[in-house]
Amino acid sequence: MRTLADRLARGDDSAFAELYDACADRLYRFAVARLGSADAAADVVQTAFMRAVKSRRQFRRVENxxxxxFQIARNEAIRTASVPGWKAEPVAAEGLAATDDEEAADDTEALRTALRRLDDDDREIVELKSYSGLTFAEIAELTQRPPGTVATRYRRALESLRGWLAKEFSQE
Structure with missing residues (x-):
């Protein structure tokens, strides 16, 4: 990763293409989960990469x-959601489910509803782990929490989701 960071800091176009290929889809899924809007998520990803290119020298101090x-995208998603009058658009599993199957889309929507029941910090940890595939160490770095705390909160949040979803689906 250090070599990639050095190439990015030098403004190597192929390094930015490599970085884009490595994480753009994951950034998008995270932003959709955070904002509930496919259009806003696409804007967040585009803005994140524009900011990275503009401040490429920052990569000299970046380990990962x-x-x-993800830190840039997270900050941009927070900025987007804090605009007065911002309202997330319903995204019927767009960007989150990798299928057109109606039943899978319903399951994904149930999961999104369950995620909204978590507090913001726990929801973000679950989204970063589940939709973005980040490690606990990466999430800890991003959220400025100890890795053990991140792992514990993730497990606790999953237990809460399991309980709520089990109750929800047993009523059908």
Whole structure:
């Protein structure tokens, strides 16, 4: 990762293409989960990469370029959601489910509803782990929490989700 960071800091176009290929889809899924809007998520990813290119010299101090991109995207998603009048658009599993199967889309929507029941911090940890595939160490770096705390909160959040989903689906 250090070599990639050095190439990015020098403004190597192929390094930015490599970084994009490595994380753009994951950034998008995270942003969709965070914002509930496919259009806003696409804007977040585009803005994150534009910011990375503009401030490419920052990569000299970056150990993990992918985690750094998630930090930029996370900050941009927070900015987007804090605009007065911002309202997330319903995204019927767009960007989250990798299928057109109606039943799978319903399951994904149930999961999104369950995720909204978690507090913001726990929801973000679950989204970063599940939709973005980040490690606990990367999530810890991103959220400024100890890795053990991140892992514990993740497990606790999953237990909460399991309980809520089991109750929800047993009523059908």
């Amino acid at each position: 370029p992918i985690a750094y991109m």
